Structure formats: C-alpha cells, structure tokens
Amino acid sequence: MRNETALGLAEARGPWARVLRFVLYTALFMVFAGPLLALMVGAFTPTVDPTQFTLWPDRLSLDNLERAVDRNVLDYLLNSFLVVGGGLALQVLVSVFAGYALARKRFRGSAVVLVLVLATMMLPEEVLAVPLSVLLADLPLLHVSLVGSLVGMIVPVAAWGFSILVMTEFMKEIPKELEESARLDGAGEFRVFWQVVLPLCRPALGVIGIFGFTMIWDQYMLPLLVATDPAQYTLPLALRSLRSDDQVGIGVLLVGAFLAMLPSVLAFLALQRSFIRGLTSGAVKG
Amino acid sequence: MAVTEARAASRKTQARRPAPTAPPLRSRLRRGATPWLFLAPALLLFLYFKFIPMAEAVRMSFQEVRPFLGNTYVGGENYAEIAGSSDFGAAVWHTVVLAVATTAGSILLGLALALLLEGQTRSLWFVRSVVFLPVVTAMAVVAEVWRVMYYPAEGGALNSVLGVLGLGPSEFLNSPDSSLASIAFVGIWRGAPYDMMIFLAGLAGVDRVLYEASAVDGASRWRRIWHVTLPGLRPVFAILLTLAAIRGLRVFTEVFLLTNGGPDGSTEVLLTLTYKLGLERNELGVAAAGTVLLFLVLLVLTVASRLRRREVR
Secondary structure, eight states, X not given: OTTSSSSOOTTOOSHHHHHHHHHHHHHHHXXXXXXXXXXXXXXXXXXXXXXXXXXXXXXXXXXXXXXHHHTTHHXXXXXXXXXXXXXXXXXXXXXXXXXXXXHHOOOTTHHHHHHHHHHHTTOOTTTTHHHHHHHXXXXXXXXXXXXXXTHHHHGGGSOOHHHHHHHHHHHHTSOHHHHHHHHHTTOXXXXXXXXXXXXXXXXXXXXXXXXXXXXXXXXXXXXXXXXXXXXXXXXXXXGGGGSOOTTTTTHHXXXXXXXXXXXHHHHHHHTHHHHHHHHTSHHHHO | OHHHHHHHHHHHHHHHSOTTTSOOHHHHHHHHHHHHHHHHHHHHHXXXXXXXXXXXXXXXXXEEOOTTTOOEEOTTHHHHHHHHOHHHHHHHHHXXXXXXXXXXXXXXXXXXXXXXXXXXXXXXHHHHHHHHHHHHSOHXXXXXXXXXXXXXXXXXXXXXXXXXXXXXXXXXXXXXXXXXXXXXXXXXXXXXXXXXXXXXXXXXXXXXXXXXXXHHTTOOHHHHIIIIIHHHTHHXXXXXXXXXXXXXXXXXXXXXXXXXXXXXXXXXXXXXXXXXXXXXXXXXXXXXXXXXXXXXXXXXXXXXXXXXXXXXX
C-alpha cells in the first residue's frame, strides 16, 4: 500500500505523521469552512456589528431570525426556490432533448450546432449584461417584456451549454442495439427517447441536476437585470439590501446569507458523487 | 399525351420501388426533421438570450443609443471614446492583474491541497468535502461573508487573526493599496478547492508503476513529485490555465459586492465599468463597445486554447 499517493502523507505511519495530519486537517477546515461556520453561528447569536463575528458565541438568540422574517427574507427565499425549480426543470428537459439529437442522430449541420453550443459558453450573462438589459425589456419579434417578473430569471437559464454537452457525451455511450431492438418492436421516435434512452441516463441526470442547481442558485447578474422591485428579489440578490438593520445590525444579513448558503451546500453533500463526476468529465474542459 | 404517359410511368416506377432501401418522401422528411425538433428548444433559447444579444451589442456599439428618440449611427466613436478613456485603461489593468493573481494563486494552492489531501481514508474524504464547500456556495454569499470578515477595524474577524500573529490591523477593502489583493484572496479561497478537485482527478490518473519504479531507484519524495507527478499533471495545468484565464476576465459579482470598483476606482474591472456605463449612466453605445472588445479577447483566448488542446491530443 505504499506509493499510493504522490506525497505519501496519507499512508505515513507513526505518531508524528498522525499529529501532522491532525494539525493540517484542522487548519484547512478552519480556513475553508471557518467563515461559513461563523456565518451559521452568527445567524443565531446576537451579532450587531462585524467585530462580534465569531465561532464562539456567548449566548444563542432567535432575534436575528425574527427580524429577518420581518424583513421578508422568507419571501426572497421562496423566489429563489421558484426560480431554481422552474429553471432547473426546463434546463434538464432542454438538455436531454438537445443531447439526444446531438448524440443519437447523424444529420447535416450537427457539427455547426456543437460549435454554437460551445460558443454560448463564452457568453455568460455578465458579459452580455448591457444588450440583455435592452432585449429583456422588449424581446425581438415577440415584443414581450421579461423585466419585473421571475419568468425573466427562469427562461434565459433554461438552455445551458454545459448540461447539453454532458448529456451528449453520456448518450453517445448507450449501445445502439437497444435502440434498434426497440424500433423493431414498433416503438416510435419519442418512445425510444423517453423509455429506452432516457432511463439509462440516470447518472448523467444527477450530474446536470446538481450542476444546474448550483448554477441557477449562483445567478446574480440575471436577477439584477430583471428585478425592478424587492418583491422579485432572489435571496442572493437581496443580501445587498440587508446589510444593516436598525435593530439587529448585520444579524439580518447573516441569517439571509446562511439561508442562501444552506440549499446549495445540502444539495452538494447529497449528490457529491455526481458533482465530482461532472467536474472531471470532459465537458468542463470544453 | 406524353404527360400522362410520363405520369403513368412514374407511377409504375414508384410502385415498383422496393420499400426498405428508399422510404417514401414523407417519412424521409420526418426523419430529417427529427433532430431539429429535439434541438429546437435549445437553439431558440440560445438565439434569444445569447446570439441576438451579442449581435445587438455589435450593432449598439456603432450607434448612439437614445431610447424613444431612435439611434443614430456614429461609426467608431464609441470605440474611440472607451478605448481613450483612462477609466477603461485602468479597468483593463485591474482585470488582468486580478485574473493573473487569482489564476496563479488558485492553481498553486489547489495543487498543494491536492497533494496534501490525496488518498482514500475516510477522514481525507471528509476534509476534501469541507474544503470544497466555498465552491458550491453562491458567490453573493461568499462576498457578503468576506465583507464581514474584512471589517477594517481592530476587532474585525480577520484583523483579530492578524493581531494574534502580531500583524495588522489592515484596511483590506477600504484602502486602495490592499483592495485588489483582498478581492484576489477571496477569488483564490473559492478557486483553489475547485482546482484541487481537477488536480485530484489528474493525480488518480498518474501511473502507480512509475511511483514504485522511482522508489526502487531510491528517488526522494520531492524528486518523485518533480519528475513523475508534475509531468503527469501537465494536461491538467493547461486546462486550468485557460479555463481560469477566461473566467478571470469576466469577473463581476464579487467585485460588485465587495467594493463596487472602489475605493477611488482601485478595483474597477471591465464588467463593473460596462455595467455602470450601460445601466447607471445610460451610455449604452459606449458600454456595448466595451462588451464587444471583451468578447473579442474571450474569443481569441477560447479559440487559442482549443487549438492548443488539439495539438496536445
């Protein structure tokens, strides 16, 4: 079992190696999780100003939480869930459809489509902010305005190049014979897609599910462009307006930030394997 | 007469045509349309929210945009205005410095983390998950937490830590001398664990036989890392470098929330500048010119990285 890792720290024996590992792991834990843990602690303790931001509280209190509810934090959280729910459902659907065509069909123009999908990954909302702000208010041809409604935060994230590429890569691996035998049994195009190919894609669905969730939850520019009124704020967008409160100081901010952190962290911990598979798949390198 | 004959003849050939080799036109058309039907939602959405906005940016960049009054063509004036302004020059410089610092810091720290946390034990698995948490946390949350951590007075969280070490207190985000470095540090804090995961995948692919061989040759641990591990990770470096450079150039959210370009313009980056020009000062044409310039740089970088990757393969 020696020579398993490059550094050899994990398999080193002896008391010194043990101490070294303990100190190292604790230090890394503090550096990377410390600020996030302090956020959780601060949400439930009297933390009026940043000098009281600590991991070791004197006493617990729910004042921050009560005040946060008064300041509509739960409404912002609900908006976030609506956007991520609607956006993710559409995104998964659009990705499996597009992936099916790109992976299972040979047609003229497929190479061009692939290049277009890759090109979209160069054009995130941050880069396109200025023209998007004009277009979202008046979509060409349709003449619909997406500004001032959650729909405007949902529809634009429904197509995401990364998810499409992950689905395409994965669907290529499914053996052609399964599809052919289903066709011989008389299954139509949509049945082949829905009942033969899609059920075999469950691992890839996990990957695009968790990536899509964190991607949509992390959206900042799009809600910033679309929201015209605090009633449409998502929780990450609302944080800026919660920075101070006349009663509990930064307490409201800490509760809001804690609630904005929790769903994506829980989703990651639950679907960690899928997440890491996606991270190291070819599509990220695209 | 000839026409009816021809029709009859063609009817005959149609009837004689063996079905499996040449399906009727309608089903052929349907089969041809199938992939496009499956692709339609994605292509329509991309058209509306990626490609039309991009084209619109190009169009606006040559116009003076006046809502309700109609736009007027101004040629290259917007480009001359933005390229000539000192704000733009400063923003380009800040963006490049930030991208280089964040990329280099994330890669070096990510590699160190990967080497330190490589292995199969349960405690390693736990520590790796914890270290990765900043990556999945929304950037807005990360920025707000660090705004609190960076509180510039003596009692601030990070200044307390510095105080224990006999340093500080630092002004962090509040001073033009340290603001950009403070933002880069947050970027590294969130970027290094990401790079770590990619490096770990690369480390898993390094041939263990080479480790054993170098052990047999009596090579030290550091020589082994230098001569076996790092060369094995070369493709990972290439991927991370280009990926991070492209991501670094489009930095927005953390700057917007941590400093919004201040103090004294010391952290203004390209996208906070175009955001301000376009959405706060309403100079849409000039902002669009900035967008197009950034887009051209991203395009060159992306194409170059793809070509290089093809060479590597």
